[in-house]
Every structure is written in structure tokens, then in C-alpha cells.
Amino acid sequence: MDLQETLNLQLAEPVAKALLELYVLLQTTPKACLSYVEGGAYGGGAGLALACDFSIAGRGAQIAFPEIQKGIIPAFIVGLQKVPPALLLSGRPVKPSQLLNASGGETLALTVAEQFLQMEPHAFAATKQLLSQGLRARLEALLPLHIASKTSVEAQQCLKLFLN
């Protein structure tokens, strides 16, 4: 999330609710959702990349969840259940071979996209539904914690340190 916007407390709740809908949609839509990561994907960006069905790492790809180092609890990311605990608990960045599904350039990303087109749509959609069972309930249960972690006095003070 944009840090300046994160400091806007009035936006915290609508942003959190919209983010919840986006995460649920990515994991339940019958479409295949791929992410192609070039350069850094940090925090919510890393969450978005990994919420997709498949991630392809491009040049300089790096993923990190630095929230814990900033006094923030990455509640939704935990709820996605797609990120190894060691990453969330350390905040340390990892390179693609350690996490993403595949490494390669944009050409590979397009090849993978074409492969998804070959899949039988109903089986694909049904499998996604099964894999995402309970996701909405998990994220809704974590919504208050997600908002509180962004709006707590401690988190706001910590975030302000990085703005000044």
C-alpha cells in the first residue's frame, strides 16, 4: 500500500475491504491469474503476486514481506496461506528460485499463459474453488486485525519514521 495513503486512517477500512475482495476474486475466478514479477514485489505487492495462481519471475525479481520490521501485522497475507511463515516472521527478501513457481523472461510468462488456455475450463474453475475454500471467512475474520495493525498508534508512529 502507498505509505502516505496508509497513514490516512479514513481510507484504512475501505482499502482493506477492497483488498479482501481482490484476494478472494483472484483465487476464486474461473480465469487463470498469473503474475509476472520484474524487480521488487514487497508487502502488499508480494501478497498480490503470490495470490495469483502462478507467478513467473523476471529480471531482478525479489519478494519480501517487510511488515514485521515496520511493526505491522500482515494479517491478510497470513490468511492467504500461500506464504511460508519464515518470510512473514523475518521480513527478509528472497529471490525467485526460493519461492516463485518459475523463473524466466516475459516470453516464458506468455508461454505459461498459453498453457493455461489449454486446460479444461470447468476442471480448472472447480479446482480453484476447492483450493480457496474458507478463504473469504478467513480474511473476513482477519479484517479487524488487518485494519488495526495499519491504524494502531505504534504502527502509525513506525510508518511516520519512514516518511520523515
Add this chain to the structure above:
Amino acid sequence: MLTIEPIQNNIVRLRLNRPDKKNALNLELIQALIEALQTHPARVCLLQGSGGFFLRGWIFKKHSIYS
């Protein structure tokens, strides 16, 4: 903010196009992604950043330890 680029039949690239903010998510961008996923007829969506990075969750005025 979100650029929708058809690549070929049934594949669309959803490009996070906010490079001055390191493509950071805000309410408008999240809503644009939701709308594209709900309404675009393509069967495969490729999420991609712009400006040489995917998406930086936090914007730092000073150097981040990850910069």
C-alpha cells in the same frame, strides 16, 4: 493507473501503471483490478508492473533496507 492490454485471444495483460508510486496499490487501483477481473472476457490475466518493478507495498522517502 491500470492499463488493460490484450495480448492475444483470451489473454490480457493487466499492467499496474503507477510507476511514480512504485505501482503501489491504492483504493482506485484495487477497484480497477477487481473490475477488470470481473468483466474482461479473457480467460487468462497476466498481472505485471511497469517501470522495472512489480509492486512495492511500502513507499519510502528515504532509502529502504530493500532498495
